[in-house]
Amino acid sequence: PYMVLHELIQQLAVIFMGVGGVGFLIAFHELGHFLACKLFGVATPHFSIGFGPRIASFRALDTLFSLSAIPLGGYVEIAQEGAESSHGKPFSALNWLQKMAIISGGIIFNLIFSFVALTIVFLNETPASPFLYPFNSSTTVRAVIPGSLAERAAITPGSIIEKIDETDVLNDSKKLSTLLASRRGKTTNIQFEKNGESVNALIVVPDLARPLLGVEFDVKKVPAAGSIIEAAQRSARVCRELVQNLFNFLKSLITCKSTQGIGGPVLIFSEAIKGVREGAATFLILLAFISI
Numbered sequence: 001p002y003m004v005l006h007e008l009i010q011q012l013a014v015i016f017m018g019v020g021g022v023g024f025l026i027a028f029h030e031l032g033h034f035l036a037c038k039l040f041g042v043a044t045p046h047f048s049i050g051f052g053p054r055i056a057s058f059r060a061l062d063t064l065f066s067l068s069a070i071p072l073g074g075y076v077e078i079a080q081e082g083a084e085s086s087h088g089k090p091f092s093a094l095n096w097l098q099k100m101a102i103i104s105g106g107i108i109f110n111l112i113f114s115f116v117a118l119t120i121v122f123l124n125e126t127p128a129s130p131f132l133y134p135f136n137s138s139t140t141v142r143a144v145i146p147g148s149l150a151e152r153a154a155i156t157p158g159s160i161i162e163k164i165d166e167t168d169v170l171n172d173s174k175k176l177s178t179l180l181a182s183r184r185g186k187t188t189n190i191q192f193e194k195n196g197e198s199v200n201a202l203i204v205v206p207d208l209a210r211p212l213l214g215v216e217f218d219v220k221k222v223p224a225a226g227s228i229i230e231a232a233q234r235s236a237r238v239c240r241e242l243v244q245n246l247f248n249f250l251k252s253l254i255t256c257k258s259t260q261g262i263g264g265p266v267l268i269f270s271e272a273i274k275g276v277r278e279g280a281a282t283f284l285i286l287l288a289f290i291s292i
Contacts (some may be wrong), residue, residue, distance in 0.1 A: 014277055021287050023049060023111065025072040029291075032109030033076045034063075036102040037262045043079035043088030050074060061089035061210070078102070111239060114288040118235035121284050126222040129282055130290040135238045137173040137217040148214020152202035153190055155215065162198075163191035173217050180205055180213060 007136035027049045039043045057066035074281065081092040091099065118190035128136065139161040144150045155161070162170050167189055168178040179186070191200050225231035 017283075019071055021283065023289065025110075025245075025287060025291050026071070026074040028109050028113050029106040030074050030076050031080055032105035032107070033078070033102060036105035036106075037076065037088075037091075040094055040098045040102065041088050042091055042102065044076055044092065045079060046073055046075075046077035048077075110204070110291045111243075112292045114239050114242070115232075117237050117284045117288040117291075118238055120230035121281050121288075122222070122225045122234045123228065124224050124281065125287075126224075127279065127282050128219045128221050129285045130219055131237070131285050132222075133219055134173055134217070135234070135241060136219045137221050138171050138220040139169060139173055139176060140218040141215045142218045143216040145214040145216075149203050150214045153192075153203050154194075154199070155190075155192055155201075156194065157215075158194070160193040161190065161198075161213075161215075162193060163189075171220065176213070183287055184208065205270050236282045239288075239292065242289065246292060 014199055017166070030047065030049070034044055034047055038061065046064050046066070048066045048068060050071045052070040055067045055069055057064060059065070079090045081090050084281060091102070091211055094102070109245070113193050124130070126136065141159045141161070143157055144155060161176060162168065164179040165183070167175075167179055169179065170193050183205045185205065187202055187204050189200055189202055191198065195200070211285060222234075225234060
């Protein structure tokens with residue numbers, strides 16, 4: 001009975017931390033809207049984290065802050081036209097630039113959280129997380145796209161790409177992509193290890209703005225940064241890549257009208273709980289990914 005109780009307490013603690021992490025992201029996002037409102041003197045009658053029955057509340061800064069029972073969202077109530085009072089002016093009284101600042105306040109805070117969280121993560125050895133791809137990708141092939149350059153070169157899952165025209169690219173997928181881009185329209189030799197043997201294959205790189213080999217690489221652990229500046233530089237690069245990937249994903253939804261891979265709140269909480277089980281670094285990486 002003691003072991004069962006101990007296991008149950010552990011599971012509840014993991015669930016609590018996962019839900020708490022997502023709840024913190026929601027609160028931090030709404031804080032961005034709230035502070036932008038205060039900056040421009042807009043009244044904010046209510047700041048709520050969660051929905052349903054109110055668990056706790058207090059009043060400060062002319063705002064009622066409350067925590068509700070269901071942590072599946074949150075909101076900042078912003079005063080609209082006709083609600084002007086001694087506590088501030090309505091949103092409608094602002095110019096368009098001020099309105100945009102308030103609307104984007106939550107997004108800006110999302111980016112700030114992701115940047116700070118990833119900077120902390122990169123100060124130590126970073127686990128091999130798929131949420132950092134392609135920053136932490138190796139040159140070991142995990143999957144090959146049918147009909148791609150890689151398939152025509154007989155590259156298969158498990159192959160390790162080592163050189164492009166005698167230039168070493170082992171475990172440096174960014175360098176590999178840069179070299180391919182510099183050889184657009186040219187015949188190029190690609191050297192890779194396959195089943196323990198070294199193989200050379202000639203490919204003609206398409207004359208495109210961004211020629212792709214057509215593979216997905218395995219992820220790897222990333223050594224600790226040598227300084228906080230280096231960690232911040234890594235974080236900025238990953239945040240930029242995550243934002244680019246988000247825009248590419250949204251573009252694909254518009255052009256292909258596909259909703260495959262989209263998850264709602266249940267999936268987000270499930271992934272957060274899974275991240276807690278895998279350790280603090282993985283959990284922070286996951287929260288940074290969700291935040292963006």
